[in-house]
Amino acid sequence: MLKLLILVLIALLALFSNFIPTQIQALLYSISLSIKSILIFVIPFIVFTLTLSSSSNLKTNTFKFIILLLFTVCLSNLLSSLLAYFAGYIILKDTSVIPNIAQVKDDLSPLWHFKLPTMISNFQALFLGFVFGVILSYASPEKGKIIGDQLLKGALFFLKRVLSPIIPIFILGFVLKLLHDQVLSTMFNSYFISLIITTFVTYFYVFLLYGTANSFKIKDWLMSINNMLPAFITAITTMSSSAAMPMTLVGSEKNTKERDIIFSVIPATVSIHLIGDCFFIIILTLVIISSFNEHSLNIADHAVFLFFFLLSKFAIAAVPGGGIIVMLPVLEQYLKFSPAMLSLITTLYMLLDPIITSANVMGNGAFAMLFTKLYKKLKK
Template structure:
């Protein structure tokens, strides 16, 4: 919540600085001073943005590889079913978000736009920091290395990528998260200097509200399916999961909410051996709420910024399929999922720095709601796996 407050403060400061320049104009001493200040903000944005985008391939490489390598073997069919159900849930959530957002977002954002450059002024210096590895090679390498490490149980390599994840997570938590408000302030100062920022901001609240409503709809879908399989009232199951939902709202962390999610899942009648396995695993791999937000907000951003066309179903399907993977083991810090997902948005949807900045601002503003949806949905996944495992055992007994 402190990050959200700082982010809002960065937006406000950026708007004030850029807005004053827009009102005063470049003429006179006051105009020259304001132009200097705005260019200072834009320069800060350029430098910080270069560092942020430099780290994205490392986030993808270490978090995906480490996350895949940590997936246990256990009972192969149950593990596979858990991974499959969690992934299908994430995929379904993304497709629902695309269907709703592609219809609603253009109407919400109609008439709202920002200049292609995002700023009326250039930075004092152009700071470039090329990434050591591009996003797509990092993604492919993470898949290959993670799967092989999991299959061969290469302890030394697993330790290397785990420690690489620790280093990357430290950089995110101690550096990137702390500079985000300044980066966002620079982005909004540049936009406010063009006089278009308020046209953009006025639709943000509606966009976030639509995303949150979709969270609740998807939870109802999840528990309707789960309740039908274990013969329980889905509304009663959802009511039992409310403590987990509100705990996640406060902590903004799936991992920190695991004890509550676990206890409430067992209250719904899910057997201990299933809940004890599924809930901790799904805290890492089940990200339906985050996917809904990223898909819906990305479409909103593409309708606001010039130069973007509405993505088609197949184009967006690829993005959703990748999102379900790149956010595996996303860092346990606010905004971690969007940092991991930004690589997919840049590679597959052509997002530039301004578009990613919008996404970061929108995502962090609702991060607690997305996390709450993720963890509450874990209880539904556990119910589906419980029904599957019981059926599996019954079939084995019948065959004997």
């Protein structure tokens, strides 16, 4: 419901932003920047909690199962990300880059600057959360589950009761900024075809994963996708992988006939195995960098970013736009994203969220099938 409200809000602003005085727009943009600073300050602590919970709360007592699951999730996310880089390179090669989009119009400047110090980095939070989570799940699964659940309960309370209500305000100022500077309209006019291609490439890859899981037997291939259609429709309409999880469990169980494995894999990977995020965030990142053309980045810069990008998948916040919110500090620190660039990728992510979420859900269904086949083969 909240995500739908945000999409409606963005649409209304696109229609009536010219009637809002510039000073009011600057005020709202300043508030959004302040909220962003608070988010970046708080996110490492949320990352620690979510990572500890996800790594300690795997519904299995088999350590080998946990290691295999984490390894295959990382491998799948890495493959999706590398393919996204390749697709992004092809898209940009065949697309005319907007020169210096940041100077399309006079910038809307904030009325004040508010910044909080960094207490702990995202990487430190990820590392500590993962290590403590794995230790707890291996040394004392029951106690680890209790601790993970309690910490998760506190984090979700903050996310749902404190963070979620201010997300529309957070988005509001950024959208006004993008509309005032004519960045959003320029991007959509120039890169609409690129976004369509990105959507096609993402779903084509997911489609191939289902083919691989079914040894490319056409009948089984189509049947497995058909079993996942309820989950796909739920993801499109709710824009939530968690809301679609019951349907994902049902569809994946039909596809594998392995209830025990599926009921361990899907809940554990629903928020960390994110094919849609991998494709869209990376391609959007490449498009925005090429459009703003503010910094010269080399392969090493992108390699470091990719490393932290993959680690961040273990700490996606369960709120609207959670996939991109966790990435804001990473984009700012390692790819030198300016406030305008962060505003743009946040807004584009929110607008494309139904497509991204549905790709995540369908990708999880394919992953569950492939993992089940691999696990059964190794177990033999």
